[in-house]
Amino acid sequence: MSNELNERLRAALRPVDPGEAFTQRVLARIASEPPRASLPAHRAARALELRWMSGALLAIVAAGLLAAHQWQAQHTQQGQEARRQVMEALRVTSEKLDLAYRVVKHTEHSGA
């Protein structure tokens, strides 16, 4: 009984040549599959793209900050200049009001 089973198992599990057709099919299928190396390349491209975008975003933010700083500096300069001009205008105005008074006083003294 055990010999018979042993024989049947050997017969069932004997090496069989798959044939030339099978080999061709396997080779054809390997050739048709996309190369496995293309996936990491895609990911690398995506990473590069993200890196460029981050760089561009940083550059835009930096340019914005620089522009804001320049605007602030210019605004401050204009404000200080306007303030200086107001003071100068008030100085000239007061000076001329004072001149008017001095002339009046001088005239009064001359007439007296």
Add this chain to the structure above:
Amino acid sequence: MNTSARMLSAALVTSWLAVVPPGIAAAGTPGTLQLPNFEAIAGKAIQTVDISLDTSLLSMAAGFMDSSKPDDAAVKEIIGGLKGVYVRSYTFNGDFQYPEADVDSVRKQLSQPGWQRLVAVHNSPGHSNVDIYICTVQGRASGLAIIASQPREFTIVNIVGSVDLQKLHQLQGKFGIPQMQLPDSKPPAPDNK
């Protein structure tokens, strides 16, 4: 737009700019004078003050004054009611180097309704002349003009808006503003700065 149309537009804009003097937008505001172009005499002057401050510049200047400081607060209060400040002042090396025609063109504007001469002082020996005019609209002061001429100096001041001479007087002795000896005025407290 074709080239000829563009050239026509440019010519129209250029001619408008040539005809319309600067400050025309403000000319409609009561109390505003149309100041002549003093470029010619500015070249001869040894010292020039040319100040044109419109509402936006005045408010910008006010923004740079510290309200917590009494002096700044006083100036801020004065300029708060103003719409414009225009000063032209020229100092020369020689006597009477400024054209009387330009001065007369300003005086002519001051003879128009609304303007009233407050003070006219003319000192013959010293050739010092000062005319102070005020523009009133519906009983309210809306402008001040000062024309001051001395042999070597010529000044026009035009302040547009609500002018309070008393407040201006309070600034004496500060910011380089001379100490005025107006009648009935007490000397200001010494500045501890």
